[in-house]
Amino acid sequence: MLPNSIKKYQNSTDLLINIAENDLYSKLIIQLTKDFGLANYDLKISEKSTPDTLKEALNNAIKNLILTDSNTYKTILYIIDVPExxxxxxxxSDINNYVEAVVFLILKRVWKKVWFRAKYTN
Structure with missing residues (x-):
């Protein structure tokens, strides 16, 4: 799957299911954990987690940060490089739809980083 094909996915579940079929899925989780860690947020997710588990963990983390720690939330977006x-x-207007959209943007950006690193550094 090429990063340009990310645009064809409509939501994070669809994107994650397709990424999970790729051998870089665990690297996506490692990168997410690293990026969140750089913002001093401990994202607890196993490399063997399912796409649904990963999505749920990200949704919970982002929603929690939006509601309780906007500085860390903004820092994570900056570290991951999601355009403001x-x-x-x-x-x-709906926090759950907002969180879902933000998680989708995060996953798309981190997936691009992982994919490019794997393609051009091996």
Missing amino acids: EIIQKIDT
Whole structure:
């Protein structure tokens, strides 16, 4: 799967199921854990977790950060390199839809990092 094909996925579940079929799925989890750790947030997720478990953990983490620690939330977005202008365009009227959209953006960006690193550093 090429990073450009990420655009064809409509949500994080669809993206994760397809990534899980790739041998880089565990590297995606390692990178997410590393990026969250750089923001001093301990994202507890096993490399062997299912896509649904990973999505649930990310949704819970992001929702918790939005509600309790906006500085860490913003730091994570900065570390992962999710563009602020895209975040600002997301409808905030429903927290669950907002969190789902942010998680999708995070997963797309981290997947691109992992994919490019695997393709061009081996």
